[in-house]
Amino acid sequence: MKWEDNRESTNIEDRRNSSNYGSKGRGGNMMALLPIVKILLGTKIGRIVLVIGVVAYFFGFNPLSLLDSSVTPSSTQSKVVNKDADDKSARFVSAVLAQTEDIWSEVFKKYGATYQVPKLVLFRGSTRSGCGFASAQTGPFYCPADRKIYLDLSFFDELAQRHDAPGDFAQAYVIAHEVGHHVQNIIGTLDKVQKAKQNFRSEKKSNALQVKVELQADCYSGLWAHYSMKNFNSLEEGDIEEALNAASAIGDDTLQKKAQGYVVPDAFTHGSSAQRMKWFRKGFTQANLESCDTF
Known part of the structure:
Protein backbone atom coordinates (compact mmCIF):
# COMPACT_ATOMS: atom_id res chain seq x y z
CA MET A 1 0.00 0.00 0.00
CA LYS A 2 1.30 3.42 -0.97
CA TRP A 3 0.82 5.83 1.92
CA GLU A 4 4.10 7.59 2.84
CA ASP A 5 3.35 10.76 0.88
CA ASN A 6 -0.23 11.11 2.10
CA ARG A 7 -1.31 13.42 4.89
CA GLU A 8 -1.53 12.08 8.42
CA SER A 9 -4.53 12.56 10.69
CA THR A 10 -4.43 14.91 13.65
CA ASN A 11 -7.05 12.78 15.40
CA ILE A 12 -4.59 10.35 16.96
CA GLU A 13 -4.21 10.00 20.72
CA ASP A 14 -0.80 8.43 21.18
CA ARG A 15 -0.69 6.73 24.59
CA ARG A 16 2.10 4.29 23.79
CA ASN A 17 4.47 5.88 26.27
CA SER A 18 1.91 6.50 29.00
CA SER A 19 2.09 4.68 32.33
CA ASN A 20 -1.07 2.64 32.78
CA TYR A 21 -2.63 2.11 36.16
CA GLY A 22 -5.97 0.52 35.33
CA SER A 23 -9.06 2.57 36.13
CA LYS A 24 -7.32 4.90 38.56
CA GLY A 25 -4.51 7.38 38.17
CA ARG A 26 -1.38 7.25 40.33
CA GLY A 27 -2.59 10.09 42.51
CA GLY A 28 -5.97 8.46 43.00
CA ASN A 29 -4.35 5.26 44.24
CA MET A 30 -2.11 7.18 46.66
CA MET A 31 -5.09 8.98 48.19
CA ALA A 32 -6.96 5.72 48.61
CA LEU A 33 -4.01 4.19 50.45
CA LEU A 34 -3.47 7.08 52.90
CA PRO A 35 -5.30 5.28 55.75
CA ILE A 36 -2.97 2.30 55.33
CA VAL A 37 0.08 4.58 55.33
CA LYS A 38 -1.06 6.18 58.60
CA ILE A 39 -1.39 2.76 60.22
CA LEU A 40 2.05 1.71 59.02
CA LEU A 41 3.60 4.91 60.38
CA GLY A 42 2.37 3.96 63.85
CA THR A 43 4.58 0.88 64.17
CA LYS A 44 8.29 0.21 63.78
CA ILE A 45 7.70 -2.64 61.35
CA GLY A 46 5.25 -0.50 59.42
CA ARG A 47 7.82 2.27 59.00
CA ILE A 48 10.34 -0.28 57.71
CA VAL A 49 7.77 -1.51 55.18
CA LEU A 50 7.18 2.04 53.99
CA VAL A 51 10.90 2.69 53.57
CA ILE A 52 11.28 -0.53 51.55
CA GLY A 53 8.31 0.49 49.43
CA VAL A 54 9.75 3.93 48.68
CA VAL A 55 13.14 2.46 47.75
CA ALA A 56 11.50 -0.14 45.51
CA TYR A 57 9.46 2.58 43.83
CA PHE A 58 12.53 4.57 42.87
CA PHE A 59 14.15 1.43 41.46
CA GLY A 60 11.23 0.98 39.05
CA PHE A 61 8.93 -1.39 40.94
CA ASN A 62 5.42 -0.18 41.69
CA PRO A 63 4.60 -1.32 45.26
CA LEU A 64 0.97 -0.27 44.79
CA SER A 65 0.51 -3.30 42.54
CA LEU A 66 0.78 -5.47 45.67
CA LEU A 67 -1.90 -3.53 47.49
CA ASP A 68 -4.33 -2.48 44.79
CA SER A 69 -5.70 -5.02 42.31
CA SER A 70 -6.82 -2.24 39.96
CA VAL A 71 -3.21 -1.36 39.22
CA THR A 72 -1.79 -2.75 36.02
CA PRO A 73 1.90 -3.63 36.42
CA SER A 74 4.31 -2.30 33.84
CA SER A 75 5.13 -5.89 32.92
CA THR A 76 1.82 -6.07 31.04
CA GLN A 77 3.09 -3.47 28.58
Missing part, protein backbone atom coordinates in the same frame (compact mmCIF):
# COMPACT_ATOMS: atom_id res chain seq x y z
CA SER A 78 3.84 -5.01 25.20
CA LYS A 79 7.56 -4.62 24.64
CA VAL A 80 8.76 -2.40 21.80
CA VAL A 81 11.75 -4.05 20.17
CA ASN A 82 12.31 -1.48 17.43
CA LYS A 83 11.18 2.08 18.20
CA ASP A 84 11.72 3.32 14.65
CA ALA A 85 9.54 0.53 13.26
CA ASP A 86 6.94 1.21 15.96
CA ASP A 87 6.85 4.91 15.08
CA LYS A 88 6.52 4.04 11.40
CA SER A 89 3.53 1.84 12.24
CA ALA A 90 2.00 4.75 14.14
CA ARG A 91 2.46 7.03 11.12
CA PHE A 92 0.89 4.36 8.92
CA VAL A 93 -2.17 4.19 11.17
CA SER A 94 -2.41 7.98 11.08
CA ALA A 95 -2.21 8.02 7.27
CA VAL A 96 -4.91 5.35 6.92
CA LEU A 97 -7.14 7.20 9.38
CA ALA A 98 -6.66 10.40 7.36
CA GLN A 99 -7.82 8.55 4.24
CA THR A 100 -10.94 7.32 6.02
CA GLU A 101 -11.66 10.91 7.09
CA ASP A 102 -11.47 12.22 3.53
CA ILE A 103 -13.32 9.28 1.97
CA TRP A 104 -16.20 9.15 4.45
CA SER A 105 -16.56 12.94 4.31
CA GLU A 106 -17.02 12.57 0.56
CA VAL A 107 -19.50 9.71 0.91
CA PHE A 108 -21.57 11.50 3.54
CA LYS A 109 -21.63 14.64 1.40
CA LYS A 110 -23.29 12.64 -1.40
CA TYR A 111 -26.12 11.89 1.02
CA GLY A 112 -26.40 15.49 2.21
CA ALA A 113 -24.81 14.73 5.57
CA THR A 114 -21.65 15.75 7.42
CA TYR A 115 -19.16 13.15 8.57
CA GLN A 116 -17.97 13.49 12.16
CA VAL A 117 -14.43 12.15 12.43
CA PRO A 118 -13.50 9.75 15.26
CA LYS A 119 -10.41 9.74 17.44
CA LEU A 120 -8.04 6.79 17.33
CA VAL A 121 -6.15 5.84 20.49
CA LEU A 122 -2.80 4.12 20.03
CA PHE A 123 -1.52 2.25 23.07
CA ARG A 124 0.64 -0.66 24.15
CA GLY A 125 -0.30 -2.97 26.97
CA SER A 126 -3.41 -1.39 28.46
CA THR A 127 -5.35 1.85 28.72
CA ARG A 128 -8.73 3.25 29.76
CA SER A 129 -11.63 3.68 27.34
CA GLY A 130 -15.15 4.99 27.55
CA CYS A 131 -16.24 1.36 27.36
CA GLY A 132 -14.00 0.17 30.18
CA PHE A 133 -10.51 -1.27 30.50
CA ALA A 134 -8.69 -1.94 27.23
CA SER A 135 -5.77 -4.30 26.84
CA ALA A 136 -3.78 -5.98 24.11
CA GLN A 137 -5.86 -9.12 24.66
CA THR A 138 -9.11 -7.41 23.64
CA GLY A 139 -7.88 -6.59 20.15
CA PRO A 140 -8.82 -3.44 18.20
CA PHE A 141 -12.30 -2.12 18.97
CA TYR A 142 -14.58 0.88 18.60
CA CYS A 143 -16.20 2.42 21.67
CA PRO A 144 -19.52 4.16 20.89
CA ALA A 145 -19.55 5.87 24.30
CA ASP A 146 -16.56 8.11 23.54
CA ARG A 147 -16.51 7.65 19.74
CA LYS A 148 -12.92 6.43 19.77
CA ILE A 149 -11.11 3.53 18.15
CA TYR A 150 -8.63 1.69 20.37
CA LEU A 151 -5.63 -0.07 18.86
CA ASP A 152 -2.69 -1.75 20.54
CA LEU A 153 0.04 -1.79 17.90
CA SER A 154 1.11 -5.27 18.98
CA PHE A 155 -2.06 -6.53 17.26
CA PHE A 156 -0.37 -6.07 13.90
CA ASP A 157 2.31 -8.55 14.96
CA GLU A 158 -0.39 -10.94 16.14
CA LEU A 159 -2.26 -10.56 12.85
CA ALA A 160 0.84 -11.57 10.91
CA GLN A 161 2.26 -14.22 13.21
CA ARG A 162 -0.69 -15.84 14.97
CA HIS A 163 -3.30 -15.44 12.23
CA ASP A 164 -0.93 -15.69 9.25
CA ALA A 165 -2.32 -12.48 7.74
CA PRO A 166 0.69 -10.23 7.09
CA GLY A 167 0.84 -7.05 5.04
CA ASP A 168 0.11 -3.38 5.50
CA PHE A 169 -3.20 -3.58 3.65
CA ALA A 170 -4.35 -6.31 6.01
CA GLN A 171 -3.64 -3.84 8.81
CA ALA A 172 -5.46 -1.07 6.93
CA TYR A 173 -8.48 -3.36 6.54
CA VAL A 174 -8.67 -3.76 10.32
CA ILE A 175 -8.52 0.02 10.86
CA ALA A 176 -11.15 0.66 8.19
CA HIS A 177 -13.39 -2.01 9.77
CA GLU A 178 -13.32 -0.17 13.12
CA VAL A 179 -14.00 3.12 11.36
CA GLY A 180 -16.97 1.32 9.81
CA HIS A 181 -18.38 0.86 13.30
CA HIS A 182 -18.02 4.61 13.82
CA VAL A 183 -20.06 5.17 10.65
CA GLN A 184 -22.70 2.82 12.05
CA ASN A 185 -22.73 4.84 15.26
CA ILE A 186 -23.22 8.13 13.40
CA ILE A 187 -26.11 6.90 11.28
CA GLY A 188 -27.82 5.22 14.24
CA THR A 189 -27.28 1.55 13.37
CA LEU A 190 -25.51 0.65 16.60
CA ASP A 191 -28.22 2.25 18.72
CA LYS A 192 -30.99 0.37 16.89
CA VAL A 193 -29.13 -2.91 17.24
CA GLN A 194 -28.56 -2.38 20.94
CA LYS A 195 -32.25 -1.68 21.52
CA ALA A 196 -33.22 -4.76 19.51
CA LYS A 197 -30.87 -6.96 21.55
CA GLN A 198 -32.59 -5.87 24.76
CA ASN A 199 -35.76 -7.58 23.52
CA PHE A 200 -33.98 -10.85 22.79
CA ARG A 201 -33.99 -13.61 25.36
CA SER A 202 -31.95 -15.86 23.13
CA GLU A 203 -28.17 -15.48 22.92
CA LYS A 204 -28.38 -17.11 19.50
CA LYS A 205 -30.55 -14.28 18.16
CA SER A 206 -28.34 -11.64 19.75
CA ASN A 207 -25.23 -13.19 18.20
CA ALA A 208 -26.89 -13.39 14.79
CA LEU A 209 -27.71 -9.68 14.92
CA GLN A 210 -24.16 -8.84 15.98
CA VAL A 211 -22.84 -10.78 13.00
CA LYS A 212 -24.83 -8.46 10.72
CA VAL A 213 -23.20 -5.47 12.43
CA GLU A 214 -19.72 -6.87 11.88
CA LEU A 215 -20.34 -7.87 8.28
CA GLN A 216 -21.60 -4.39 7.51
CA ALA A 217 -18.40 -2.95 8.97
CA ASP A 218 -16.48 -5.32 6.65
CA CYS A 219 -18.51 -3.98 3.73
CA TYR A 220 -17.74 -0.40 4.78
CA SER A 221 -14.08 -1.39 4.90
CA GLY A 222 -14.38 -2.58 1.30
CA LEU A 223 -16.02 0.71 0.37
CA TRP A 224 -13.05 2.54 1.87
CA ALA A 225 -10.66 0.35 -0.14
CA HIS A 226 -12.52 1.25 -3.35
CA TYR A 227 -12.06 4.96 -2.78
CA SER A 228 -8.51 4.48 -1.52
CA MET A 229 -7.72 3.07 -4.94
CA LYS A 230 -9.80 5.60 -6.87
CA ASN A 231 -8.91 8.81 -5.00
CA PHE A 232 -5.42 8.10 -3.67
CA ASN A 233 -4.03 5.43 -6.00
CA SER A 234 -2.94 3.66 -2.82
CA LEU A 235 -3.43 0.06 -3.80
CA GLU A 236 -0.55 -2.08 -4.98
CA GLU A 237 -0.55 -5.56 -6.44
CA GLY A 238 -1.70 -8.07 -3.85
CA ASP A 239 -3.30 -5.55 -1.49
CA ILE A 240 -6.88 -6.75 -1.92
CA GLU A 241 -5.68 -10.32 -1.45
CA GLU A 242 -4.06 -9.24 1.84
CA ALA A 243 -7.35 -7.79 3.06
CA LEU A 244 -9.32 -10.86 2.01
CA ASN A 245 -6.77 -13.12 3.66
CA ALA A 246 -7.12 -11.14 6.90
CA ALA A 247 -10.93 -11.28 6.69
CA SER A 248 -10.71 -15.04 6.25
CA ALA A 249 -8.13 -15.50 9.02
CA ILE A 250 -10.32 -13.81 11.62
CA GLY A 251 -13.60 -15.40 10.59
CA ASP A 252 -15.44 -17.05 13.48
CA ASP A 253 -15.30 -20.54 11.97
CA THR A 254 -11.56 -20.30 11.35
CA LEU A 255 -10.85 -19.02 14.85
CA GLN A 256 -13.12 -21.60 16.51
CA LYS A 257 -11.62 -24.48 14.58
CA LYS A 258 -8.11 -23.36 15.46
CA ALA A 259 -8.97 -22.88 19.15
CA GLN A 260 -11.19 -25.91 19.83
CA GLY A 261 -11.09 -28.10 16.75
CA TYR A 262 -14.76 -27.68 15.81
CA VAL A 263 -17.22 -24.97 14.76
CA VAL A 264 -20.31 -23.67 16.61
CA PRO A 265 -22.24 -21.39 14.21
CA ASP A 266 -24.69 -20.25 16.90
CA ALA A 267 -21.76 -18.72 18.77
CA PHE A 268 -20.61 -16.64 15.80
CA THR A 269 -20.35 -12.90 16.58
CA HIS A 270 -18.41 -11.64 13.54
CA GLY A 271 -19.32 -14.00 10.73
CA SER A 272 -17.64 -16.86 8.93
CA SER A 273 -14.52 -16.43 6.83
CA ALA A 274 -16.59 -16.75 3.64
CA GLN A 275 -19.11 -14.16 4.84
CA ARG A 276 -16.44 -11.66 5.83
CA MET A 277 -14.69 -11.96 2.48
CA LYS A 278 -18.01 -11.73 0.61
CA TRP A 279 -19.05 -8.48 2.27
CA PHE A 280 -15.62 -6.87 1.91
CA ARG A 281 -15.72 -7.68 -1.81
CA LYS A 282 -19.25 -6.28 -2.10
CA GLY A 283 -18.22 -2.98 -0.51
CA PHE A 284 -15.16 -2.81 -2.75
CA THR A 285 -16.98 -3.51 -6.01
CA GLN A 286 -20.23 -1.60 -5.42
CA ALA A 287 -18.97 1.19 -3.15
CA ASN A 288 -22.21 2.62 -1.81
CA LEU A 289 -24.07 2.48 1.48
CA GLU A 290 -27.09 0.69 0.02
CA SER A 291 -24.97 -2.28 -1.08
CA CYS A 292 -23.79 -2.70 2.51
CA ASP A 293 -27.24 -3.41 3.95
CA THR A 294 -26.61 -6.67 5.82
CA PHE A 295 -29.88 -6.39 7.71
Whole structure:
Protein backbone atom coordinates (compact mmCIF):
# COMPACT_ATOMS: atom_id res chain seq x y z
CA MET A 1 0.00 0.00 0.00
CA LYS A 2 1.30 3.42 -0.97
CA TRP A 3 0.82 5.83 1.92
CA GLU A 4 4.10 7.59 2.84
CA ASP A 5 3.35 10.76 0.88
CA ASN A 6 -0.23 11.11 2.10
CA ARG A 7 -1.31 13.42 4.89
CA GLU A 8 -1.53 12.08 8.42
CA SER A 9 -4.53 12.56 10.69
CA THR A 10 -4.43 14.91 13.65
CA ASN A 11 -7.05 12.78 15.40
CA ILE A 12 -4.59 10.35 16.96
CA GLU A 13 -4.21 10.00 20.72
CA ASP A 14 -0.80 8.43 21.18
CA ARG A 15 -0.69 6.73 24.59
CA ARG A 16 2.10 4.29 23.79
CA ASN A 17 4.47 5.88 26.27
CA SER A 18 1.91 6.50 29.00
CA SER A 19 2.09 4.68 32.33
CA ASN A 20 -1.07 2.64 32.78
CA TYR A 21 -2.63 2.11 36.16
CA GLY A 22 -5.97 0.52 35.33
CA SER A 23 -9.06 2.57 36.13
CA LYS A 24 -7.32 4.90 38.56
CA GLY A 25 -4.51 7.38 38.17
CA ARG A 26 -1.38 7.25 40.33
CA GLY A 27 -2.59 10.09 42.51
CA GLY A 28 -5.97 8.46 43.00
CA ASN A 29 -4.35 5.26 44.24
CA MET A 30 -2.11 7.18 46.66
CA MET A 31 -5.09 8.98 48.19
CA ALA A 32 -6.96 5.72 48.61
CA LEU A 33 -4.01 4.19 50.45
CA LEU A 34 -3.47 7.08 52.90
CA PRO A 35 -5.30 5.28 55.75
CA ILE A 36 -2.97 2.30 55.33
CA VAL A 37 0.08 4.58 55.33
CA LYS A 38 -1.06 6.18 58.60
CA ILE A 39 -1.39 2.76 60.22
CA LEU A 40 2.05 1.71 59.02
CA LEU A 41 3.60 4.91 60.38
CA GLY A 42 2.37 3.96 63.85
CA THR A 43 4.58 0.88 64.17
CA LYS A 44 8.29 0.21 63.78
CA ILE A 45 7.70 -2.64 61.35
CA GLY A 46 5.25 -0.50 59.42
CA ARG A 47 7.82 2.27 59.00
CA ILE A 48 10.34 -0.28 57.71
CA VAL A 49 7.77 -1.51 55.18
CA LEU A 50 7.18 2.04 53.99
CA VAL A 51 10.90 2.69 53.57
CA ILE A 52 11.28 -0.53 51.55
CA GLY A 53 8.31 0.49 49.43
CA VAL A 54 9.75 3.93 48.68
CA VAL A 55 13.14 2.46 47.75
CA ALA A 56 11.50 -0.14 45.51
CA TYR A 57 9.46 2.58 43.83
CA PHE A 58 12.53 4.57 42.87
CA PHE A 59 14.15 1.43 41.46
CA GLY A 60 11.23 0.98 39.05
CA PHE A 61 8.93 -1.39 40.94
CA ASN A 62 5.42 -0.18 41.69
CA PRO A 63 4.60 -1.32 45.26
CA LEU A 64 0.97 -0.27 44.79
CA SER A 65 0.51 -3.30 42.54
CA LEU A 66 0.78 -5.47 45.67
CA LEU A 67 -1.90 -3.53 47.49
CA ASP A 68 -4.33 -2.48 44.79
CA SER A 69 -5.70 -5.02 42.31
CA SER A 70 -6.82 -2.24 39.96
CA VAL A 71 -3.21 -1.36 39.22
CA THR A 72 -1.79 -2.75 36.02
CA PRO A 73 1.90 -3.63 36.42
CA SER A 74 4.31 -2.30 33.84
CA SER A 75 5.13 -5.89 32.92
CA THR A 76 1.82 -6.07 31.04
CA GLN A 77 3.09 -3.47 28.58
CA SER A 78 3.84 -5.01 25.20
CA LYS A 79 7.56 -4.62 24.64
CA VAL A 80 8.76 -2.40 21.80
CA VAL A 81 11.75 -4.05 20.17
CA ASN A 82 12.31 -1.48 17.43
CA LYS A 83 11.18 2.08 18.20
CA ASP A 84 11.72 3.32 14.65
CA ALA A 85 9.54 0.53 13.26
CA ASP A 86 6.94 1.21 15.96
CA ASP A 87 6.85 4.91 15.08
CA LYS A 88 6.52 4.04 11.40
CA SER A 89 3.53 1.84 12.24
CA ALA A 90 2.00 4.75 14.14
CA ARG A 91 2.46 7.03 11.12
CA PHE A 92 0.89 4.36 8.92
CA VAL A 93 -2.17 4.19 11.17
CA SER A 94 -2.41 7.98 11.08
CA ALA A 95 -2.21 8.02 7.27
CA VAL A 96 -4.91 5.35 6.92
CA LEU A 97 -7.14 7.20 9.38
CA ALA A 98 -6.66 10.40 7.36
CA GLN A 99 -7.82 8.55 4.24
CA THR A 100 -10.94 7.32 6.02
CA GLU A 101 -11.66 10.91 7.09
CA ASP A 102 -11.47 12.22 3.53
CA ILE A 103 -13.32 9.28 1.97
CA TRP A 104 -16.20 9.15 4.45
CA SER A 105 -16.56 12.94 4.31
CA GLU A 106 -17.02 12.57 0.56
CA VAL A 107 -19.50 9.71 0.91
CA PHE A 108 -21.57 11.50 3.54
CA LYS A 109 -21.63 14.64 1.40
CA LYS A 110 -23.29 12.64 -1.40
CA TYR A 111 -26.12 11.89 1.02
CA GLY A 112 -26.40 15.49 2.21
CA ALA A 113 -24.81 14.73 5.57
CA THR A 114 -21.65 15.75 7.42
CA TYR A 115 -19.16 13.15 8.57
CA GLN A 116 -17.97 13.49 12.16
CA VAL A 117 -14.43 12.15 12.43
CA PRO A 118 -13.50 9.75 15.26
CA LYS A 119 -10.41 9.74 17.44
CA LEU A 120 -8.04 6.79 17.33
CA VAL A 121 -6.15 5.84 20.49
CA LEU A 122 -2.80 4.12 20.03
CA PHE A 123 -1.52 2.25 23.07
CA ARG A 124 0.64 -0.66 24.15
CA GLY A 125 -0.30 -2.97 26.97
CA SER A 126 -3.41 -1.39 28.46
CA THR A 127 -5.35 1.85 28.72
CA ARG A 128 -8.73 3.25 29.76
CA SER A 129 -11.63 3.68 27.34
CA GLY A 130 -15.15 4.99 27.55
CA CYS A 131 -16.24 1.36 27.36
CA GLY A 132 -14.00 0.17 30.18
CA PHE A 133 -10.51 -1.27 30.50
CA ALA A 134 -8.69 -1.94 27.23
CA SER A 135 -5.77 -4.30 26.84
CA ALA A 136 -3.78 -5.98 24.11
CA GLN A 137 -5.86 -9.12 24.66
CA THR A 138 -9.11 -7.41 23.64
CA GLY A 139 -7.88 -6.59 20.15
CA PRO A 140 -8.82 -3.44 18.20
CA PHE A 141 -12.30 -2.12 18.97
CA TYR A 142 -14.58 0.88 18.60
CA CYS A 143 -16.20 2.42 21.67
CA PRO A 144 -19.52 4.16 20.89
CA ALA A 145 -19.55 5.87 24.30
CA ASP A 146 -16.56 8.11 23.54
CA ARG A 147 -16.51 7.65 19.74
CA LYS A 148 -12.92 6.43 19.77
CA ILE A 149 -11.11 3.53 18.15
CA TYR A 150 -8.63 1.69 20.37
CA LEU A 151 -5.63 -0.07 18.86
CA ASP A 152 -2.69 -1.75 20.54
CA LEU A 153 0.04 -1.79 17.90
CA SER A 154 1.11 -5.27 18.98
CA PHE A 155 -2.06 -6.53 17.26
CA PHE A 156 -0.37 -6.07 13.90
CA ASP A 157 2.31 -8.55 14.96
CA GLU A 158 -0.39 -10.94 16.14
CA LEU A 159 -2.26 -10.56 12.85
CA ALA A 160 0.84 -11.57 10.91
CA GLN A 161 2.26 -14.22 13.21
CA ARG A 162 -0.69 -15.84 14.97
CA HIS A 163 -3.30 -15.44 12.23
CA ASP A 164 -0.93 -15.69 9.25
CA ALA A 165 -2.32 -12.48 7.74
CA PRO A 166 0.69 -10.23 7.09
CA GLY A 167 0.84 -7.05 5.04
CA ASP A 168 0.11 -3.38 5.50
CA PHE A 169 -3.20 -3.58 3.65
CA ALA A 170 -4.35 -6.31 6.01
CA GLN A 171 -3.64 -3.84 8.81
CA ALA A 172 -5.46 -1.07 6.93
CA TYR A 173 -8.48 -3.36 6.54
CA VAL A 174 -8.67 -3.76 10.32
CA ILE A 175 -8.52 0.02 10.86
CA ALA A 176 -11.15 0.66 8.19
CA HIS A 177 -13.39 -2.01 9.77
CA GLU A 178 -13.32 -0.17 13.12
CA VAL A 179 -14.00 3.12 11.36
CA GLY A 180 -16.97 1.32 9.81
CA HIS A 181 -18.38 0.86 13.30
CA HIS A 182 -18.02 4.61 13.82
CA VAL A 183 -20.06 5.17 10.65
CA GLN A 184 -22.70 2.82 12.05
CA ASN A 185 -22.73 4.84 15.26
CA ILE A 186 -23.22 8.13 13.40
CA ILE A 187 -26.11 6.90 11.28
CA GLY A 188 -27.82 5.22 14.24
CA THR A 189 -27.28 1.55 13.37
CA LEU A 190 -25.51 0.65 16.60
CA ASP A 191 -28.22 2.25 18.72
CA LYS A 192 -30.99 0.37 16.89
CA VAL A 193 -29.13 -2.91 17.24
CA GLN A 194 -28.56 -2.38 20.94
CA LYS A 195 -32.25 -1.68 21.52
CA ALA A 196 -33.22 -4.76 19.51
CA LYS A 197 -30.87 -6.96 21.55
CA GLN A 198 -32.59 -5.87 24.76
CA ASN A 199 -35.76 -7.58 23.52
CA PHE A 200 -33.98 -10.85 22.79
CA ARG A 201 -33.99 -13.61 25.36
CA SER A 202 -31.95 -15.86 23.13
CA GLU A 203 -28.17 -15.48 22.92
CA LYS A 204 -28.38 -17.11 19.50
CA LYS A 205 -30.55 -14.28 18.16
CA SER A 206 -28.34 -11.64 19.75
CA ASN A 207 -25.23 -13.19 18.20
CA ALA A 208 -26.89 -13.39 14.79
CA LEU A 209 -27.71 -9.68 14.92
CA GLN A 210 -24.16 -8.84 15.98
CA VAL A 211 -22.84 -10.78 13.00
CA LYS A 212 -24.83 -8.46 10.72
CA VAL A 213 -23.20 -5.47 12.43
CA GLU A 214 -19.72 -6.87 11.88
CA LEU A 215 -20.34 -7.87 8.28
CA GLN A 216 -21.60 -4.39 7.51
CA ALA A 217 -18.40 -2.95 8.97
CA ASP A 218 -16.48 -5.32 6.65
CA CYS A 219 -18.51 -3.98 3.73
CA TYR A 220 -17.74 -0.40 4.78
CA SER A 221 -14.08 -1.39 4.90
CA GLY A 222 -14.38 -2.58 1.30
CA LEU A 223 -16.02 0.71 0.37
CA TRP A 224 -13.05 2.54 1.87
CA ALA A 225 -10.66 0.35 -0.14
CA HIS A 226 -12.52 1.25 -3.35
CA TYR A 227 -12.06 4.96 -2.78
CA SER A 228 -8.51 4.48 -1.52
CA MET A 229 -7.72 3.07 -4.94
CA LYS A 230 -9.80 5.60 -6.87
CA ASN A 231 -8.91 8.81 -5.00
CA PHE A 232 -5.42 8.10 -3.67
CA ASN A 233 -4.03 5.43 -6.00
CA SER A 234 -2.94 3.66 -2.82
CA LEU A 235 -3.43 0.06 -3.80
CA GLU A 236 -0.55 -2.08 -4.98
CA GLU A 237 -0.55 -5.56 -6.44
CA GLY A 238 -1.70 -8.07 -3.85
CA ASP A 239 -3.30 -5.55 -1.49
CA ILE A 240 -6.88 -6.75 -1.92
CA GLU A 241 -5.68 -10.32 -1.45
CA GLU A 242 -4.06 -9.24 1.84
CA ALA A 243 -7.35 -7.79 3.06
CA LEU A 244 -9.32 -10.86 2.01
CA ASN A 245 -6.77 -13.12 3.66
CA ALA A 246 -7.12 -11.14 6.90
CA ALA A 247 -10.93 -11.28 6.69
CA SER A 248 -10.71 -15.04 6.25
CA ALA A 249 -8.13 -15.50 9.02
CA ILE A 250 -10.32 -13.81 11.62
CA GLY A 251 -13.60 -15.40 10.59
CA ASP A 252 -15.44 -17.05 13.48
CA ASP A 253 -15.30 -20.54 11.97
CA THR A 254 -11.56 -20.30 11.35
CA LEU A 255 -10.85 -19.02 14.85
CA GLN A 256 -13.12 -21.60 16.51
CA LYS A 257 -11.62 -24.48 14.58
CA LYS A 258 -8.11 -23.36 15.46
CA ALA A 259 -8.97 -22.88 19.15
CA GLN A 260 -11.19 -25.91 19.83
CA GLY A 261 -11.09 -28.10 16.75
CA TYR A 262 -14.76 -27.68 15.81
CA VAL A 263 -17.22 -24.97 14.76
CA VAL A 264 -20.31 -23.67 16.61
CA PRO A 265 -22.24 -21.39 14.21
CA ASP A 266 -24.69 -20.25 16.90
CA ALA A 267 -21.76 -18.72 18.77
CA PHE A 268 -20.61 -16.64 15.80
CA THR A 269 -20.35 -12.90 16.58
CA HIS A 270 -18.41 -11.64 13.54
CA GLY A 271 -19.32 -14.00 10.73
CA SER A 272 -17.64 -16.86 8.93
CA SER A 273 -14.52 -16.43 6.83
CA ALA A 274 -16.59 -16.75 3.64
CA GLN A 275 -19.11 -14.16 4.84
CA ARG A 276 -16.44 -11.66 5.83
CA MET A 277 -14.69 -11.96 2.48
CA LYS A 278 -18.01 -11.73 0.61
CA TRP A 279 -19.05 -8.48 2.27
CA PHE A 280 -15.62 -6.87 1.91
CA ARG A 281 -15.72 -7.68 -1.81
CA LYS A 282 -19.25 -6.28 -2.10
CA GLY A 283 -18.22 -2.98 -0.51
CA PHE A 284 -15.16 -2.81 -2.75
CA THR A 285 -16.98 -3.51 -6.01
CA GLN A 286 -20.23 -1.60 -5.42
CA ALA A 287 -18.97 1.19 -3.15
CA ASN A 288 -22.21 2.62 -1.81
CA LEU A 289 -24.07 2.48 1.48
CA GLU A 290 -27.09 0.69 0.02
CA SER A 291 -24.97 -2.28 -1.08
CA CYS A 292 -23.79 -2.70 2.51
CA ASP A 293 -27.24 -3.41 3.95
CA THR A 294 -26.61 -6.67 5.82
CA PHE A 295 -29.88 -6.39 7.71
